[in-house]
Amino acid sequence: MSMLESVDTVCLGVSNIMKAKQWYSEKLGLKVVFQEHNYAVLSLGDSSIPLTIEEKEVVSNNAIYPIFYTSNIEETHQNLSEKGVKLTEIVSEGSNTFFDVFDLDGNKMQVCFY
Template identity: 40%
Template sequence: MFSRIDTVILNVKKLDDARKWYQETLELEEVFDGGNHVVFKVGQGETPITIIEGKTGASAVKPILFSEAIEETQLKLKGLGVEVGSLEQDGTVTFFSFSDPDGNKFEVCHF
């Protein structure tokens, strides 16, 4: 029935402000500007993140990003003023969480 996840959509308050934050803070590559939405490539992954203006806040959607250097990633985000959670362990998985300026939750993992 389904062949893959097409994208993960996150609502943001102001598209232009969010675009800048996703590019500069998360270092994501913009691959498409649809006028009312922007699509970002996430590293070498196949599933992009799409941002669109709309109602914001904590939601059930939580993209999980993989990092080869999780401690460095956490420190870099902290240095950029992002409020990040502490490193946690769940078996062989190390992870932490953070939110974008619009309250969308993310998790970063390494295993």
């Protein structure tokens, strides 16, 4: 048996947990499933791996980022754009199509379809 059994969560640093929690809920439709004073765990649809946002004094743009899957990338891109979310254009690279999403602190996330 492996010492490490699974990925538990993906964690992003944010400057204000209350504002970030509201942004992730309103803009991305994520649901808060657990919260402590400086972090919140958010559920992602049917995924068993949640996203954790943690308040930090210094927030730097992340080099490691979560990639979310969608079955309708054009609709998802349009919906997020209408909500005022900072996005890149949709990029197609062979069988993978994706775009980047940025939260209030400039944390990069990606949405893909394949």
